[in-house]
Amino acid sequence: MFFLLLWSTTLMSQVMGKVEDANGTALPFVNIYIEGTYLGTTSNDDGKYELNLNIKGDY
Numbered sequence: 001m002f003f004l005l006l007w008s009t010t011l012m013s014q015v016m017g018k019v020e021d022a023n024g025t026a027l028p029f030v031n032i033y034i035e036g037t038y039l040g041t042t043s044n045d046d047g048k049y050e051l052n053l054n055i056k057g058d059y
Contacts, residue, residue, distance in 0.1 A: 016050040019043045 019027040026047030033040030034051075043049040 013053040014050060015053065016048070019047045019049065 019030045028045045030043045041049050041051045
């Protein structure tokens with residue numbers, strides 16, 4: 001009897017932060033993207049953002 005077990009693991013990375021101006025004021029609804037890709041997100045009304053990456057590579 002032969003068993004083959006396949007395990008699929010997706011490693012995800014998360015980039016998160018806050019967009020602020022020079023005075024430290026949060027900037028809402030700013031577009032954040034990774035240059036050379038179609039990956040991006042928008043900061044919320046507090047200037048915070050999260051970007052989940054499931055593609056291997058250096059960013």
